[in-house]
Amino acid sequence: MKYTASLVKLHIDERIAKKRAEALARGIPVADEETLNFLLVTLAMTKPVRILEIGTAVGLSSIAMLQACKNARLTTIELEEERYLEAKENFKEFGVAERVTAHLGDAGEILAMMDGQFDFVFLDGPKAQYEKYLFDLKRLMKKGGILFADDVLLYGWVSGAEPTPQKRHSIVDKLRSYLHTVTSDGDFITSVLDIGDGVALSVYEGKDE
Numbered sequence: 001m002k003y004t005a006s007l008v009k010l011h012i013d014e015r016i017a018k019k020r021a022e023a024l025a026r027g028i029p030v031a032d033e034e035t036l037n038f039l040l041v042t043l044a045m046t047k048p049v050r051i052l053e054i055g056t057a058v059g060l061s062s063i064a065m066l067q068a069c070k071n072a073r074l075t076t077i078e079l080e081e082e083r084y085l086e087a088k089e090n091f092k093e094f095g096v097a098e099r100v101t102a103h104l105g106d107a108g109e110i111l112a113m114m115d116g117q118f119d120f121v122f123l124d125g126p127k128a129q130y131e132k133y134l135f136d137l138k139r140l141m142k143k144g145g146i147l148f149a150d151d152v153l154l155y156g157w158v159s160g161a162e163p164t165p166q167k168r169h170s171i172v173d174k175l176r177s178y179l180h181t182v183t184s185d186g187d188f189i190t191s192v193l194d195i196g197d198g199v200a201l202s203v204y205e206g207k208d209e
Helices: 014-025 034-045 060-068 081-093 107-115 128-141 164-184
Strands: 050-056 073-078 100-104 120-123 141-150 188-193 200-203
Touching: 014 060, 034 120, 034 141, 034 200, 050 060, 050 128, 060 073, 060 081, 073 081, 073 107, 073 141, 081 100, 100 107, 100 164, 107 128, 120 128, 128 164, 141 164, 164 188
Parallel strands: 050 073, 050 120, 073 100, 120 141
Antiparallel strands: 141 200, 188 200
16 A cells, blocks of 8 residues: 555545445445545535536445535436446435436436536546547536546556556556646646546636636
8 A cells, every 4th residue: 555545534424434345345436545535635625516427336426525515516427327326325315315416328428418517527437438528528617627537547557657458458548648638738737646546636727707
């Protein structure tokens, strides 16, 4: 474990912590502790009121974000129906269902039909599609909004810290393309951080509110 990761002390609802452990045991992807902690720190600093999440899974990060941002509403998109349905049950259990708009389907198709202005985007869906989503995300973000993209270094493969398995070259190339695009885009100020499996934190500076 990295020294910095060993210092993380998550301040989350104990029920969420238990469900996170259960989800991991079932092979359901959840944000690792270092990433979730940094996500919550970022939310505490920015205090968003409209959050967009791509990649709901079973809704545990969604709930943690809403508990951290008491005045926020969240729109979330999940491709897999079983996880989507479980997430909706979790939203009810934790009393946040009325603050959530949950969509089932392909994020690329759903984003293209959406409007509105979000001040925080948590991008944690299919990694190979990150760059594809960027056009609509820019359209949907407020000036000064935050784009928090998770897993952008993917086990150290993207940075070259670890050798990329032969079957994973395509996804690594697509993540590198996303990072090149977002860091080169004059509408964003971006830092890529070695937190968890890599976080690209971008501030959108591209248009007036």
